[in-house]
Amino acid sequence: MTTFFIVYLFINFLVSRLATILFLLCLINGLNAQPFMESYTKQEISRYLQLANAGNKRSADQSVDLLHVSLSIQPQMSSGAILAGKVGFTFKTQVARSEMELDLRKPLIVDSVVYHGSSIGFVHANNHILTINFPTAISAGAIDSFKVFYRGTPDMTTRAYSRNVNITGPNISTLSQPYGAHFWWPCRENLYDKIDSLDVYLTVDTPFYAVSNGVLISETSSDSLRTFHYSHSYPIVNYLIAVSFSEYVKYKETAFLASISQPIDIINHVFPHNDNLQNRQRTAATIPMMHLFDSLFGTYPFHKEHYGHAQFSWSGGMEHQTMSFMANFNYDLIAHELAHQWFGDKVTCGTWKDIWLNEGFATYCNLLCYDFLNTDAEWLSKLRDTKEDVLSEPDGSVYANDTTSVSALFNYRTTYQKGAMILHQLRYVIGDSVFFAALRNYLADTSHAYGFARQDQLKAHFEALYGASLDDYFNEWVIGEGYPQYDLQWTQKGKKLVFDYVQVPSHTSVDVFNVPVPVMVVGVNASKMLRIPVNQLSGKVEFEVDFKVREVIVDPREQILAKFTLRFPLPESIALSLYPNPFNGFVYFSSEEMEVSEWEMFNTTGQLILSKKYSFPIAQGSIETIDANALSDGVYMLKLKGSDRTITKKIIKN
Numbered sequence: 276m277t278t279f280f281i282v283y284l285f286i287n288f289l290v291s292r293l294a295t296i297l298f299l300l301c302l303i304n305g306l307n308a309q310p311f312m313e314s315y316t317k318q319e320i321s322r323y324l325q326l327a328n329a330g331n332k333r334s335a336d337q338s339v340d341l342l343h344v345s346l347s348i349q350p351q352m353s354s355g356a357i358l359a360g361k362v363g364f365t366f367k368t369q370v371a372r373s374e375m376e377l378d379l380r381k382p383l384i385v386d387s388v389v390y391h392g393s394s395i396g397f398v399h400a401n402n403h404i405l406t407i408n409f410p411t412a413i414s415a416g417a418i419d420s421f422k423v424f425y426r427g428t429p430d431m432t433t434r435a436y437s438r439n440v441n442i443t444g445p446n447i448s449t450l451s452q453p454y455g456a457h458f459w460w461p462c463r464e465n466l467y468d469k470i471d472s473l474d475v476y477l478t479v480d481t482p483f484y485a486v487s488n489g490v491l492i493s494e495t496s497s498d499s500l501r502t503f504h505y506s507h508s509y510p511i512v513n514y515l516i517a518v519s520f521s522e523y524v525k526y527k528e529t530a531f532l533a534s535i536s537q538p539i540d541i542i543n544h545v546f547p548h549n550d551n552l553q554n555r556q557r558t559a560a561t562i563p564m565m566h567l568f569d570s571l572f573g574t575y576p577f578h579k580e581h582y583g584h585a586q587f588s589w590s591g592g593m594e595h596q597t598m599s600f601m602a603n604f605n606y607d608l609i610a611h612e613l614a615h616q617w618f619g620d621k622v623t624c625g626t627w628k629d630i631w632l633n634e635g636f637a638t639y640c641n642l643l644c645y646d647f648l649n650t651d652a653e654w655l656s657k658l659r660d661t662k663e664d665v666l667s668e669p670d671g672s673v674y675a676n677d678t679t680s681v682s683a684l685f686n687y688r689t690t691y692q693k694g695a696m697i698l699h700q701l702r703y704v705i706g707d708s709v710f711f712a713a714l715r716n717y718l719a720d721t722s723h724a725y726g727f728a729r730q731d732q733l734k735a736h737f738e739a740l741y742g743a744s745l746d747d748y749f750n751e752w753v754i755g756e757g758y759p760q761y762d763l764q765w766t767q768k769g770k771k772l773v774f775d776y777v778q779v780p781s782h783t784s785v786d787v788f789n790v791p792v793p794v795m796v797v798g799v800n801a802s803k804m805l806r807i808p809v810n811q812l813s814g815k816v817e818f819e820v821d822f823k824v825r826e827v828i829v830d831p832r833e834q835i836l837a838k839f840t841l842r843f844p845l846p847e848s849i850a851l852s853l854y855p856n857p858f859n860g861f862v863y864f865s866s867e868e869m870e871v872s873e874w875e876m877f878n879t880t881g882q883l884i885l886s887k888k889y890s891f892p893i894a895q896g897s898i899e900t901i902d903a904n905a906l907s908d909g910v911y912m913l914k915l916k917g918s919d920r921t922i923t924k925k926i927i928k929n
Contacts, residue, residue, distance in 0.1 A: 336376065337465075337467050337468065338368060338369040338370045338372075339366050339367075339368055339369075339372075339375060339463070339468065340366060340367045340368075340369070340468060340471075341364060341365070341366050341463065341468055341469075341470045341471065342365045342366055342367055342418065342470075342471045342472070343363075343364075343365040343470070343471060343472050343473070343474075344362060344363065344364060344365075344462075344470045344472075344473050344474075344516075345361075345362065345363035345473075345474045345475075345476070346360075346361075346362050346460055346473070346474070346475045346476070346516070347359075347360065347361040347362070347475075347476040347477075347478070348360045348361075348459075348460065348476075348477060348478075348518065349477075349478040349479065349500075350447045350479060350520055352438075352445050352447065352479065352480055352483055352520060353445070354428070354438070355428070355429070355431055355436075355437070355438030355445075355447055356427070356428040356429075357383070357425075357426060357427060357428070357429060357459070358426065359424070359425075359426050360383075360424070360425045360426060360460060361422060361423070361424050361425075362422065362423045362425075362460055362461050362462075363420060363421075363422045364420060364421055364422070364423070365418065365419075365420040366418070366419060366420070367416070367417070367418045367419075368413055368415060368416070368417060368419070369415060369416070370415050371412050371413065371414050371415045372409070372412065372413050373408070373409050373411070373412045373413070374406055374407060374408050374409060375406075375407045375409075376404055376405065376406050376407070376463075377404075377405040377406075377407065377423070377457075377461045377462060377463055378403050378404065378405065378456075378457035378461065378462055378463065378464045379399065379403060379405045379423075379425065379457050379460070379461040379462075380402070380403045380429070380430060380457050380458045380459075381399070381402050381403065382427050382428060382429075382430065383425050383426070383427040383428075383429060383459075383461075384399075384425060384426055384427045385397060385399050385405060385423060385424070385425045385461070386424045386425060386426060387423075387424045388407055388421060388422070388423050388424075389421065389422045389424070390407075390409060390410070390420075390421040390422075395407070395408060395409065395410055395421070396408040403457055405423070405461055407421060407423075409421075423461045425460075425461060429458055429459045430458055433455060433458065434450045434455070434589055435449060435450065435451050435455025435456070435458035435459055436449050436455075436458050436459035437449075437450075437588075437589070439587075439588030439589070440588075441546060441548070441588055442546075442548045443521065443522050443546045443547050443548050444521070444522055445520075445521070446519065446520065446521040446546075446586075446587060446588045447518075447519070447520045447521070448517070448518070448519040448520070448521075448585075448587040448588065448589070448600060449516075449517045449518050449519070450517065450587075450589065450593045450600065451513065451514040451515075451516070451517065452514045452515075452593065453514060453627060453684075454514075455514065456513040456514055456516065460516075462513045462516075463513065464513060464514075465513070466512065466623065466624065466625055466626060466627070466727055467625070467727060469510035469511055469512050469623070469725065469726060469727075470510065470511050470512075470513070470516075471510055472506075472507065472508050472509075472510075473488060473489065473505075473506070473507040473511055473516065474504065474505070474506050474507075475487040475488065475489070475504070475505040475506075475507075475516075475518065476502060476503070476504050476505075477502065477503045477505070477518055477520070478500055478501070478502045478503075479500065479501055479503075479520050480499060480500060480501075481496065481499050481500065481501050482522055483501070483520050483521060483522055484501075484503075484520070484521065484522065484523040484525070484544070485501070485503040485518065485519070485520050486503075486505075486518065486519045486520075486523070486544050486585040486598060487503070487505040487516075487517065487518045487519075487598070488505060488507045488511065488515070488516060488517065488595060488596050488597050488598055489505045489506050489507025489508070489580055489597055490505065490506055490507070490580045490581065491503060491504070491505055492504040492505065492506050507580065507596070507597065508579065508580070509576070509577055509579075509580070509596070509597075509725060510725045510726065511596050511620075512623050512727075515594070515595050515596040515620060515623075516595070516596075517593070517595035517598070517600060519544075519585045519587050519600060521544075521546065521586070521587075522546070522547055523544040523545060523546065523547075523585070523586070524544070524545050524546075524547050524550040525542065525543065525544050525545075526542075526543050526545070526550075526555070527540050527541065527542050527543070528540075528541040528543070528558065528559060528561065528562060529541065529562075530561070530562045530565040530566060531566070532565070532566075532569050532574060532575055532578060533566070533569060533570065534569050534570070534573060534574040535574050535578060537578065539565070539575060539578055539581060539582065540581040540582075540583075541558070541561050541562065541565070541581065541582050541583055541584075542581055542582075542583035542584075542598075543558050543583060543584050543585075544583065544584065544585040544586060545558075545584075545586050546586050549586065549603075554603075554604050557604035557605070557606070557609070558584060558604050558609070560604075560606055560609055561582070561584075561609055561613060563648055564609065564610050564613050564644055564648070565582070565613065567643070567644065567647050567648060568613065568614060568617060568640065571643070571711055571714070571715075572617050572711075572714055572715060572718055573617075573715050573718055573719060575616065575617075576616055576617060576620065576621035576718075576725070577596065577597050577616065577620075577621075580597055581597060582597060582598075582599075582613070582616065583597065583598045583599070584598070584599050584600075584601045584604070584609075584612075585598055585599075585600050585601070586600075586601055586602070586603075587600045587601070587602065588602075589602060590602045591608070592608050592611065592612045593612070594611075594612045594615030594616065594619055594620060594637070596616070596620045597616075599612035599613070599615070606644075607641050610640060610641040610644045611637045611638065611640070611641045612637070613640075614636065614637040614640030614641065615633065615637045617636075617640075617718055618632065618633055618636035618637055618640070618718075619632075619633035619634075619636070619637060621718060621724060621725055622717070622718055622723055622724060622725075622726070622727070622728050623726070623727050623728070624727065624728070624729070625723075625727035625728055625729040626678075626729060627675060627678040627684055628674060628675045628676065628678055629674070629675075629728075629729050629730050630675055630684060630685070630690055631673045631674065631675070631690050631694035631730075631753070632728060632729075632730060632733060634685075634690050634691045634694060635673065635690065635691065635693075635694020635695050635697070635698060636694070636695075636698065637691075638661075638691045638692060638694060638695035639694070639695035639696075639698045639699060641695075642654075642657055642658065642661065642695060642699065645657045655832070655833055658696075658699070658833035659833055661692050661695060661696055662696060662833060662836060664688055664692050665688060665689075665692050665693045665696055665758070665836060666758060666836070666838055667688070668688065669757050669758075669781035669782055670756045670757055670781070670782050671686065671688060671689035671693060671756055671757070672689060672753070672754060672755065672756045672784075673689055673690065673693050673694045673697060673752070673753045673754075674730070674753050674754050675690065693836070696836045697752040697753065697836065699834070700752070700790060700834060700835050700836055701737070701745075701748065701752075703790075703793070703834040703835065704748070704790060704791075705737065705740075705741045709737070709740045709741050710737075712740055713736045713737045713739070713740045713741070714736075716736045716739070716740070717732070717733055717736040720732070720736070730749065730753060734749055747789055748789075748790075751785050751788050751789065752788075752836075754784075755782070755784045755785040756781075756782040756784045756785070757780055757781035757782030757784065757785060758780075758781050758788070758836050758837055758838070759778045759779070759780055759781070759787075759788040759790075759809075759837045759838075760778065760779045760780070760781055760837065760838045760839075760840075760881070761776055761777070761778055761792060761829075761837055761838065761839045761840065762776065762777040762778075762779075762840045762842065762912075762914075762921075762923040763775070763776050763792070763794075763807075763827075763829060763839060763840065763841050763842060764776075764841075764842035764922075764923075765824075765827050765841075765842070767820070767823070767824050770819050770820060770821055771817055771818075771819065772796065772817065772818045772819070772820045772824060773815060773816070773817050773818075774794070774807050774815070774816045774817075774818075775813075775814075775815050776792070776807060776809065776813060776814055776815075776816070777812065777813045777912055777923050777925060778809060778811075778812050778813065779812070779877065779879075779880075779881035779912070780880070780881060781838075781881065783880050787809070787810070787811060787812055788809065788837070789809055789810050790809065790835050790837075791806040791807060791808050791809060792806065792807040792809060792829065792830070792835065792837070792839075793805070793806055793807075793829075793830050793831070793832065793834050793835065794806075794807060794827055794828065794829050794830070795827070795828040795831045796820060796824045796826075796827055797824065797825060797826040797827070797828065798822035798823050798824055798825055799822075799823070799825065800822075801822040803820060805818055812879050812910075813910075813912075813925045827841060829841055840921065840923075842920065842921065842922060842923070852864065852865040852866075853913070853924055853926065856924075856926050856927065857926075857927040857928060857929045858903065858926065858927070858928055859928070859929070860902070860903060860904040861900055861901065861902060861903065861904070862900075862901045862903055862913075862926060863898055863899065863900055863901070864898070864899055864901070864913070864915065865896060865897060865898045865899070866893070866895060866896075866915060866917070866922070868895065869895060869917035869918070869919070869920060869922075870892035870893060870894055870895055870917055870918065871889070871892060871893040871899065871915050871916065871917060872888070872889055872892040872893075872916055872917060872918065873886070873887065873888040873889065873915075873916040874886065874887055874899075874901070874913060874914065874915050874916065875913075875914045875916070876901070876903070876906075876911050876912065876913050876914075876926075877911065877912045877914070878909065878910075878911060878912075879909070879910050879911075879912075884906065884911065885901070885903065885906075887901075892917075892918075901913075903928060906928050907928070908928050908929050909927070909928060910925060910926075910927055911925070911926050911927070911928065912924070912925055912926075913925075913926050
């Protein structure tokens with residue numbers, strides 16, 4: 276991902292300043308296809324977080340319900356300045372109030388606020404807090420409305436509102452996640468109140484085209500201007516409202532939704548220089564993805580309107596409700612942004628700490644397209660690649676405990692990739708039928724459908740169908756950091772197959788991971804899948820197998836997030852003599868099957884306590900002494916390393 280990210284930044288730098296052909300080639304070939312951090316750089320997100328956490332009072336005021344917003348803007352395509360903007364708010368207040376606060380980032384200037392046909396007072400302070408002062412108090416339970424007229428040139432140092440030039444010409448587009456909506460229109464930045472319905476009026480110079488959320492109601496022309504009216508009748512959070520202006524080629528595809536026996540339009544807006552057969556074949560991949568998600572998760576959430584894509588000049592993509600903005604039409608990017616229409620748009624994370632409910636799910640849905648729509652080899656390869664990324668570092672929580680930290684909030688390895696893998700692993704633990712049924716129930720739950728949810732609400736739906744608590748699972752895998760590292764050794768005597776395991780968590784935040792380890796045992800003409808139950812750091816598990824085991828394959832279907840070392844099936848009496856055990860001060864070892872070149876001793880948290888590396892390996896059968904007098908009483912793991920194998924054994928000092 277690091278390579279992709281560098282490519283993203285480099286390409287976007289060239290595009291915004293030089294409009295080079297390299298940008299075109301990258302879009303066509305899909306080089307910047309990964310949906311990394313939803314198209315934000317770390318510096319940009321960091322800035323948004325700082326701005327949003329400085330004086331934003333919206334989070335404490337949940338007594339206002341926005342019923343409708345009417346947004347009108349006219350950009351200046353030659354420079355990106357908004358010549359004029361108007362936003363009408365219809366709201367219901369739960370308490371009596373004489374003022375209301377909005378967010379609007381300076382240097383945008385408010386010309387006037389109109390209430391019941393007359394201008395009223397306002398204060399635009401602290402660089403972004405816009406306070407509306409009503410002439411008389413509005414009573415609790417009342418429905419009222421006002422309009423804000425504003426103008427100016429938005430701050431375009433972030434991607435919230437930006438202008439880029441490609442081969443076709445200029446493209447002005449918005450991307451507001453997480454705190455960028457107020458950089459280009461007055462709004463209420465929060466994660467607790469969705470706007471019930473939306474109308475957007477976009478006026479732009481001919482020949483440019485304008486795109487926004489919802490259905491295109493009308494397109495009118497006057498002199499050299501074109502006005503596009505979009506209407507969206509579903510609840511929508513501020514950061515998912517978006518606009519884009521460019522010269523577009525528009526074409527339509529259709530998917531049939533079996534859940535409601537109705538077709539739905541998929542409307543694509545593509546830069547003219549990217550309108551070719553290859554890209555049309557790529558956008559057509561949306562159709563089977565739509566069929567899949569419709570069958571797994573329930574009806575496409577905005578089926579009364581449509582779904583679509585609009586190309587924009589940034590890297591990656593963004594799941595704007597009903598109209599995802601796309602750098603290109605890479606398969607993974609299409610799947611990721613489409614999945615967000617269920618996970619992130621229909622049900623939105625209730626806090627930024629729960630952002631994995633958006634991103635982890637969208638990433639896993641991308642993987643599911645390989646499971647259900649591609650070959651088994653492609654599916655397993657995608658899982659391996661995802662696991663390898665997550666396991667590349669020993670730490671990292673899926674839950675974003677510190678929302679002021681960029682790495683915690685939009686960390687690709689943890690929020691996206693690990694979030695996806697813990698969902699895949701949970702599917703293994705509770706089974707397919709329970710997993711997908713619980714997700715359908717979660718998405719249909721009227722307490723948060725078309726609203727906001729937190730991870731406890733998701734967990735409750737899994738537990739309701741699974742029939743058992745998942746507290747340990749969520750504490751270990753969502754809140755906790757890291758993953759288990761297993762040392763497995765197996766032996767067979769007759770029909771008795773014995774596994775000895777040692778688990779070392781990669782991070783001290785988790786004492787022990789309790790997910791069972793899947794293994795396949797293979798004989799000459801038979802095989803069998805087994806689950807090794809794990810509830811402690813080390814243990815021995817016996818199975819009855821009625822054939823001679825010749826091979827053991829750990830996690831053949833890439834179902835759990837862990838590292839493994841599998842040991843040769845050597846009886847301990849032959850492979851290793853270790854005495855005394857328990858020991859007091861000295862412990863002795865002798866290996867009959869290998870020369871020992873190095874030994875290491877770990878405590879139960881995985882910390883290396885003692886070690887020794889020999890210049891000349893200890894010969895087979897030789898007795899070596901370890902001075903462990905300095906150790907405290909407790910349980911330790913002794914690892915003996917040879918040229919072609921490693922033996923690990925639990926030892927106890929008392």
